[in-house]
Amino acid sequence: MKEKLQRFFNTVKSWWKEGVIQQVSRITYDVVWNLVLFAIVVGVIGGIFAGGIGLGYFASLVHEEPLRSEASMADDIYNYSETSSIYFADEVYLGDIRSDLYREEVGLENISSTLTDAVIATEDEYFPEHNGVVPKAILRATAQEFLNSSVQTGGSTLTQQLIKNQVLTDEVSFDRKAKEILLAMRLENYFTKDEIMEAYLNIIPYGRNSSGRNIAGIQTASKGIFGVEASELTIPQAAYLAGLPQGPSSYTPFTAAGELKSEEELQPGINRMKTVLNRMHDMEFITDEELEEAANYDIASDFIDAVPSSTDEYPYVTYEVQKRTKDIIQEILMEEDDVTEEDLEEDDDLRAEYIERTEKELRDGGYQIHTTINKDIYDAMQEAAENYSDYGYSRTFTATNSEGEEYEVTQEIQTGAIMVENNTGKIISFIGGRGFDEDHQVNFATDTKRSIGSTIKPLLDYAPAMEEGIIQPGTPIADYPRSFAGGSFSPGNYGGGNYGLVSARTALTNSYNIPAAAIYMEMIDDDPASYLEKMGVTSLTESDHSIPSLSIGAMDHGISVEENVNAFSTFGNDGKFADAYMIDKITNAEGDVIYEHETDPVEVFSPQTSYLTVDMMRDVIDNGTAGYVNSQLQNTNVDWAGKTGTSQDYHDAWFVASNPNITFGTWIGYETPASINHPYHLSYSERNMKLWAEVINASAEVDPALVTPEKPFERPDGIVEESYCAVSGMEPSDLCEDVGLVKTDLFDSEHVPTEEDNSLTRGSRRVLESDDDGNSFSRNNGIMFNPDWLREEGYDDMDDFSMLYPRTERDKWLQIGIPASMSSSSDDDDD
Numbered sequence: 001m002k003e004k005l006q007r008f009f010n011t012v013k014s015w016w017k018e019g020v021i022q023q024v025s026r027i028t029y030d031v032v033w034n035l036v037l038f039a040i041v042v043g044v045i046g047g048i049f050a051g052g053i054g055l056g057y058f059a060s061l062v063h064e065e066p067l068r069s070e071a072s073m074a075d076d077i078y079n080y081s082e083t084s085s086i087y088f089a090d091e092v093y094l095g096d097i098r099s100d101l102y103r104e105e106v107g108l109e110n111i112s113s114t115l116t117d118a119v120i121a122t123e124d125e126y127f128p129e130h131n132g133v134v135p136k137a138i139l140r141a142t143a144q145e146f147l148n149s150s151v152q153t154g155g156s157t158l159t160q161q162l163i164k165n166q167v168l169t170d171e172v173s174f175d176r177k178a179k180e181i182l183l184a185m186r187l188e189n190y191f192t193k194d195e196i197m198e199a200y201l202n203i204i205p206y207g208r209n210s211s212g213r214n215i216a217g218i219q220t221a222s223k224g225i226f227g228v229e230a231s232e233l234t235i236p237q238a239a240y241l242a243g244l245p246q247g248p249s250s251y252t253p254f255t256a257a258g259e260l261k262s263e264e265e266l267q268p269g270i271n272r273m274k275t276v277l278n279r280m281h282d283m284e285f286i287t288d289e290e291l292e293e294a295a296n297y298d299i300a301s302d303f304i305d306a307v308p309s310s311t312d313e314y315p316y317v318t319y320e321v322q323k324r325t326k327d328i329i330q331e332i333l334m335e336e337d338d339v340t341e342e343d344l345e346e347d348d349d350l351r352a353e354y355i356e357r358t359e360k361e362l363r364d365g366g367y368q369i370h371t372t373i374n375k376d377i378y379d380a381m382q383e384a385a386e387n388y389s390d391y392g393y394s395r396t397f398t399a400t401n402s403e404g405e406e407y408e409v410t411q412e413i414q415t416g417a418i419m420v421e422n423n424t425g426k427i428i429s430f431i432g433g434r435g436f437d438e439d440h441q442v443n444f445a446t447d448t449k450r451s452i453g454s455t456i457k458p459l460l461d462y463a464p465a466m467e468e469g470i471i472q473p474g475t476p477i478a479d480y481p482r483s484f485a486g487g488s489f490s491p492g493n494y495g496g497g498n499y500g501l502v503s504a505r506t507a508l509t510n511s512y513n514i515p516a517a518a519i520y521m522e523m524i525d526d527d528p529a530s531y532l533e534k535m536g537v538t539s540l541t542e543s544d545h546s547i548p549s550l551s552i553g554a555m556d557h558g559i560s561v562e563e564n565v566n567a568f569s570t571f572g573n574d575g576k577f578a579d580a581y582m583i584d585k586i587t588n589a590e591g592d593v594i595y596e597h598e599t600d601p602v603e604v605f606s607p608q609t610s611y612l613t614v615d616m617m618r619d620v621i622d623n624g625t626a627g628y629v630n631s632q633l634q635n636t637n638v639d640w641a642g643k644t645g646t647s648q649d650y651h652d653a654w655f656v657a658s659n660p661n662i663t664f665g666t667w668i669g670y671e672t673p674a675s676i677n678h679p680y681h682l683s684y685s686e687r688n689m690k691l692w693a694e695v696i697n698a699s700a701e702v703d704p705a706l707v708t709p710e711k712p713f714e715r716p717d718g719i720v721e722e723s724y725c726a727v728s729g730m731e732p733s734d735l736c737e738d739v740g741l742v743k744t745d746l747f748d749s750e751h752v753p754t755e756e757d758n759s760l761t762r763g764s765r766r767v768l769e770s771d772d773d774g775n776s777f778s779r780n781n782g783i784m785f786n787p788d789w790l791r792e793e794g795y796d797d798m799d800d801f802s803m804l805y806p807r808t809e810r811d812k813w814l815q816i817g818i819p820a821s822m823s824s825s826s827d828d829d830d831d
Contacts, residue, residue: 084368161204163184413666
């Protein structure tokens with residue numbers, strides 16, 4: 001062995017001296033180096049080739065993507081829907097318009113920094129540094145997807161997620177991902193990190209809120225889950241919300257019904273919160289102590305109780321506001337496009353387009369809708385209506401469906417009521433019915449149109465006739481059986497009977513039909529129905545303008561409670577009509593006012609006519625058909641003026657009254673018209689008046705200064721008190737004074753009687769005397785009706801002149817005889 005080693009050593013030494021080893025080393029080095037260099041060159045070329053292929057492929061994926069400008073990207077990024085909200089009067093929040101997704105925008109300065117830290121720690125730890133994408137994260141996510149790894153860490157930054165949600169779709173493809181990367185980097189060039197974070201936090205979904213509604217945006221989530229502003233979030237709350245977007249349906253604490261999930265169902269969300277807390281700690285956003293405290297915190301104790309949606313809590317208001325707001329928004333859209341209502345009438349597709357656009361605008365436009373509804377009064381009115389016990393009985397009847405099948409229907413007596421401020425037209429409050437049915441959305445205060453019966457008389461008959469100088473409160477009108485319009489219209493009084501020569505005041509106080517019809521027929525050729533339209537009535541047909549029966553409330557379609565009450569408010573506003581409104585103001589998501597109501601009163605009656613009508617309607621309450629009301633009011637010192645109404649066959653009962661501040665009216669009736677005059681301890685009219693009084697009492701407890709003002713109606717200049725003869729309405733004559741029929745009433749100074757009474761004369765007469773055996777006529781000389789006056793007034797064709805004698809003052813009137821020259825069948829019978 002020793003010899004072998006010696007020989008090897010000598011050989012190596014010989015090779016070294018001869019340079020063999022050096023030569024071999026150089027050759028080996030050259031070979032290895034060349035091989036390494038070749039590998040590097042091949043690798044670089046291969047990398048460039050692969051990169052070229054990759055870039056080419058990337059370019060092929062995005063080549064159709066337009067080069068977006070900053071303005072274009074801003075439009076896309078900030079184009080997120082925002083829920084529209086409704087407010088009662090005085091900025092009292094009511095609720096949100098129903099939408100598929102509820103969202104409330106908030107600025108980054110109003111979001112807790114703890115929340116943004118939690119989001120960065122959870123979703124994008126390199127957010128402050130990267131330029132829209134994190135290459136290694138993309139490679140890692142790609143590899144995990146290629147290898148079908150059980151652990152998927154994700155490769156999207158907040159910027160990419162924002163692009164995916166606002167610009168692209170949720171499609172899973174390399175094409176969409178490539179566009180996402182390109183646009184994310186472009187977005188980072190245009191927007192600051194704060195702008196990107198703010199937009200992200202406003203668009204991300206957060207599951208459901210305590211009403212069970214789908215929500216998006218951190219402000220909506222903060223308020224809907226914890227009941228706090230986004231700026232007030234604690235560490236555990238922020239961690240919980242930051243974890244929600246990874247699994248909104250799994251981690252949300254509320255069910256679709258708005259109920260809190262069980263402890264077991266809440267656990268995934270709580271576990272996710274703890275994961276977020278650990279990541280916050282790893283990034284040193286929170287300390288050891290804060291981590292321990294937050295991880296042990298009972299987050300479930302912060303979840304708020306179920307909150308009913310505005311639709312559930314205030315369905316009548318919500319739906320009515322939505323309906324009116326749609327009309328306003330559609331009108332705005334049409335004005336912007338220079339489209340008219342006539343255009344829509346000619347093109348059904350165009351109408352459908354605007355309806356769809358309007359609904360989307362309302363649902364997702366982030367409007368703030370400010371109404372006139374006083375929440376406290378509204379609540380008080382609903383409670384009073386709900387607790388009222390004297391509506392009357394329900395009615396069961398058989399109905400037939402579209403297929404001819406019969407089925408039983410039970411309907412309770414419904415009600416509609418509304419309160420309007422006289423001088424502005426503000427709808428202070430209303431009662432839409434006795435329980436809202438979402439499948440049958442009927443608002444009995446605003447939607448339904450019913451015959452308004454005798455409530456029409458002040459509006460259509462008495463006030464217009466005084467405005468035209470035809471009558472004054474003391475004007476005598478004969479109530480006896482007669483026909484109008486060539487015999488086609490023969491009204492009778494409810495309850496039957498006739499009342500003779502009565503003043504217009506008395507006729508209105510007691511709601512006699514024949515005097516109202518007689519007054520109307522004196523004006524019918526001048527279209528007195530136009531007065532109703534001046535007072536906001538929109539439902540009159542062409543035939544309504546010409547039919548005599550309109551004088552007592554008969555019409556083709558009827559009038560809504562809102563329009564009837566609104567028309568009456570004209571009397572409470574010195575004869576000026578202020579159109580009723582519920583939408584006070586609408587602002588858009590940026591806070592700009594896009595609509596604001598402006599009251600523009602229309603003068604319908606002079607202040608004198610208005611006051612005289614009010615004064616006559618005071619008597620309706622003091623000693624007329626509404627006398628029952630005073631017994632039900634808690635405050636009887638209010639200056640109320642009103643009118644009752646009953647439609648044909650007792651289908652509807654009305655009472656509308658004004659004081660110097662407000663006008664309030666109630667209606668009761670079955671939805672399917674039928675008589676409400678059934679046996680009950682109160683009459684149908686008393687049941688409605690009692691409801692009216694109880695609602696007023698409840699409302700007055702909330703705001704007595706508004707509802708029951710101490711001041712009376714102000715008497716305008718031009719109102720005088722004058723004497724007149726109750727027979728003719730003219731200046732009293734000696735004969736009128738002799739029979740004791742001189743009366744005093746209020747007059748418009750421009751229509752004070754100036755001619756002396758000529759209705760009475762002396763001569764041969766017939767005097768109607770009463771005795772125990774009945775009536776008999778005897779011939780006497782004395783005061784009697786003037787035959788010429790009887791002919792002038794059209795009374796000469798009466799069958800029985802005794803019908804001119806009023807029931808209530810028969811003794812005085814019996815002093816007036818019938819001219820002997822004029823006969824009647826009754827005279828012959830009694831002679």
